Amino acid sequence: MAQRVILNCDETTRIKLEQQGYHFVGTHRHSAVKTCLWLRKSLRGEGNCYKGKFYGISAHRCLQMTPSIFCNQRCIHCWRPLEAFNLNKERREAISWDSPEEIVEECIKEQKRLVSGFKGSPKTAPEVFSEANQPRHAAISLIGEPTLYPHLEELIEVFHAHGMTTFVVSNGTNPEMIRAINPTQLYISLNAPEERIYRKVARADYWNNILQSLEELSNKKGRTVVRVTCIEGLNMVNPEGYAELLMHAKPDFIEVKAYMHLGYSRKRLPRAAMPSAARVREFAAAITHYLNAHGSKCGTAYRMVDESEISRVVLITSSRSSQPTLIKVRDG
Numbered sequence: 001m002a003q004r005v006i007l008n009c010d011e012t013t014r015i016k017l018e019q020q021g022y023h024f025v026g027t028h029r030h031s032a033v034k035t036c037l038w039l040r041k042s043l044r045g046e047g048n049c050y051k052g053k054f055y056g057i058s059a060h061r062c063l064q065m066t067p068s069i070f071c072n073q074r075c076i077h078c079w080r081p082l083e084a085f086n087l088n089k090e091r092r093e094a095i096s097w098d099s100p101e102e103i104v105e106e107c108i109k110e111q112k113r114l115v116s117g118f119k120g121s122p123k124t125a126p127e128v129f130s131e132a133n134q135p136r137h138a139a140i141s142l143i144g145e146p147t148l149y150p151h152l153e154e155l156i157e158v159f160h161a162h163g164m165t166t167f168v169v170s171n172g173t174n175p176e177m178i179r180a181i182n183p184t185q186l187y188i189s190l191n192a193p194e195e196r197i198y199r200k201v202a203r204a205d206y207w208n209n210i211l212q213s214l215e216e217l218s219n220k221k222g223r224t225v226v227r228v229t230c231i232e233g234l235n236m237v238n239p240e241g242y243a244e245l246l247m248h249a250k251p252d253f254i255e256v257k258a259y260m261h262l263g264y265s266r267k268r269l270p271r272a273a274m275p276s277a278a279r280v281r282e283f284a285a286a287i288t289h290y291l292n293a294h295g296s297k298c299g300t301a302y303r304m305v306d307e308s309e310i311s312r313v314v315l316i317t318s319s320r321s322s323q324p325t326l327i328k329v330r331d332g
Helices: 011-021 037-043 051-056 089-093 100-118 124-131 152-161 175-180 193-204 207-217 239-249 263-267 275-294
Strands: 022-024 032-033 062-066 137-140 165-170 185-189 223-230 253-258 303-307 313-319
Touching: 011 185, 022 100, 032 100, 037 062, 037 100, 037 124, 037 313, 051 303, 100 124, 100 152, 124 313, 137 152, 152 165, 175 207, 185 207, 193 207, 207 223, 207 239, 223 239, 223 275, 239 275, 253 275, 275 303
Parallel strands: 062 137, 137 165, 165 185, 185 223, 223 253
Antiparallel strands: 022 032, 032 062, 253 313, 303 313
């Protein structure tokens, strides 16, 4: 009999996740979809998330999902209950994985069901509701590490076959999968300038894998991003070290973003670990300075071009990318 891996976490955690809005899909329940705050705001005409500001994504047309609720790191700043979903190699090999086709079909079906509840609201414009029923973007970033799903390359292709764009956000621990996949935009999270700090932040031992993934990023033909999550008092040090690593990756974009004091991370970090928007801007400026000071090593210049103060994130772009407005994702 196929294994229902969701039962490998404790029942209390599973119920709590469902109460928080996670909707498990597929036969083996290792995939999930969830509507976010910005989707609800976008439906009501109350704003859009920073991905909309930076890349042109309409939040009400964005399907936020994961093909793997599991993760192989235990990052101290993660707002998810990762203690319940940590996945080692032995456990990964024991999982029965659903097909990409099943996951995509059920995610789209569940997204439409979730959005249907907004139809009767006087704040929801009919044309916006109609668009929301035709998702045009898959954010493969909800919970867990998507590269643990062995059929991620095919999953992306199935989303694309449905006329959707894809963002994949990875921790970079599986360079072979980074090499294989071709989403519309590929993110790698970089949360330390060197291995000693990485071990404190991620509580894992994949630093060499992450270095390999950064090198793989430099060879990708699609759009690439490195996201630096800033934690006050822990990893907002050595901007030159970050710049050295970024020069190996040569990303089109760099997002320097504050850790947010939310969810389960509040059990691990104090509120003071969440830097202000001004501190994030200052740190992003320092990274940009060192990138350009050593620009000959990566053959491109970088500059700060935008920010979202509410999300405490600054966007840095490569000179290869021109203005981000010129390369926005098409929503349909």
